[in-house]
Amino acid sequence: MELLEKNEKLQDNKLGSFEAKIERDDAIEPRDNMPEGYRKHLIRQMSQHAHSEVIGMQPEGNWITRAPSLRAKQILLAKIQDEGGHGLYLYSAAETLGITRDEMIAQLHSGKAKYSNIFNYPALTWADIGAIGWLVDGAAIVNQVSLQRTSYGPYSRAMVRICKEESFHQRQGYEIMAKMMNGTAAQREMAQDAMNRWWWPSLMMFGPHDSESPRSGDAFKWKIKRSTNDELRQKFIDKTVQQAEVIGLKVPDADLRWNEEKKCYDHGPINWEEFHSVINGNGPCNNQRMAHHKKVHAEGAWVREAAEAYRLKEEKLN
């Protein structure tokens, strides 16, 4: 009994030190005490974030062989390589919480872990590559800038590194859109069509409205999240509308209006039915994305096995 009480006291002290650190805005590091819920929440969020970076390479990879110039192809290759790198930063940060990369990939393949819904939409034309860089990466940047202040040290450091690299992604996308809007009537139409298809899914990237967000309580208490979904979405809309106007693109929202009183844009209702339907596997590309990831992972197994066999052989020789 005494031992049990002692143990409980110890646990209380440990949790106390965690809460005190959160209160002081100190970063939590891998070996620090943390509640199990904090660890679980981070593993879910960070692995989903890592998977999104990696799955996000697919819609863009689709255009490498069809890029309209050598310059465009080099840029696209560099951007996709960055996305792979961002996935690696995040997997490595998530591994500090005691989960392996094998386990994370298995969870992706079983459907237990999700990735961002946006990558279940197809990149149909070259203008989509512009829209993905400008809108999708633009939305991701707004979210990731906020996450630079997240309480978990390795996650925060990965976000700082990623944010430094993302602005190139957004600018290259916006440049594609601007060029097309300066081009022929057909090119302008293509750019507007991409805008029409990517605008709403980009707004959905920030997740449900704050009033509908089930897990956000703990995330704010633990300072994993520093801004709400609606705050971030608003920030994205407010800076993107002006960029669209500059190059002559129309935002496909009849209710979009500047609200002088609130000093921000009011927007029309988001189609959450579509959002939930795509999350539940009914998006245009869900099956294709997952099938491709599984196939490439299985096809690469022999390389990893050969590398291990080589290491064992070298170790024996030395």
Next chain:
Amino acid sequence: MDTQLGKWEVFMQAKPGANYIHAGTIHASDKKMALQNARDTYTRRGEGTSIWVVPTDAIVASNPDDNDMFFDPSNDKTYRLPTFYVMPEGAKAI
């Protein structure tokens, strides 16, 4: 048996003369692959002039629970700090 290969910690020097700073981790089967993967993952924009890679299980870390006791010896030795000493009035450049 398929695995994601061993884990390595990556330390980078941003410019000649600077301290090596931890950048993150990578996976690799041996030293050579570890260096190449570290380069590809952490220096795509000329961020470094030199890289160290160390197998993760070779790192020994202090336990944050023991911080009070572990770092205590330094707290009561203020004579290690330059402000501990009283300098004669008028002395310059010291």
